[in-house]
Amino acid sequence: MLEHEREHVKLLRGALGAKARKVPRFGFGSAVANPRRFAATALQLEDLGVAAYNGQAANLTRDALIAAARIVSVDARHAAWIRAIENRPPSRQATDPAKSRAEVLAEVDRTGFVR
Numbered sequence: 001m002l003e004h005e006r007e008h009v010k011l012l013r014g015a016l017g018a019k020a021r022k023v024p025r026f027g028f029g030s031a032v033a034n035p036r037r038f039a040a041t042a043l044q045l046e047d048l049g050v051a052a053y054n055g056q057a058a059n060l061t062r063d064a065l066i067a068a069a070r071i072v073s074v075d076a077r078h079a080a081w082i083r084a085i086e087n088r089p090p091s092r093q094a095t096d097p098a099k100s101r102a103e104v105l106a107e108v109d110r111t112g113f114v115r
Contacts, residue, residue: 001042001078008071015067025115039082046079047096048107054098 013020031041053072060068080090099107108114 004074004078008074011067011071015064026113027115028113031111031113039086043079043082043086044111046075046082048099048104049075050079050096051099052101052104054096055100055104057098 009023028041030037032038050072053068053075057065057068076096083090
């Protein structure tokens with residue numbers, strides 16, 4: 001999945017061009033200390049990514065929406081795969097929620113992963 005995430009970043013940076021922000025530094029600490037915590041953290045981030053894409057879909061141009069759709073579909077499969085590893089259903093609900101920019105940023109801030 002690391003290579004997928006690198007490709008996602010490359011695609012997004014290409015779509016954003018000069019508007020792309022500097023890559024942040026991350027620190028995951030104990031959130032990835034063992035397989036169970038790693039899976040929970042990965043699932044949290046994949047689900048948050050899907051909610052962020054869904055929340056911004058209406059704000060995107062056609063070309064940006066196409067790029068985002070290519071990523072969000074893979075992120076959703078990542079989340080389903082993690083759930084399968086954890087012996088959980090592939091989705092918690094029939095539709096994925098959308099989160100606003102403010103909601104996503106607040107959730108990211110709560111994790112403390114971005115330094």
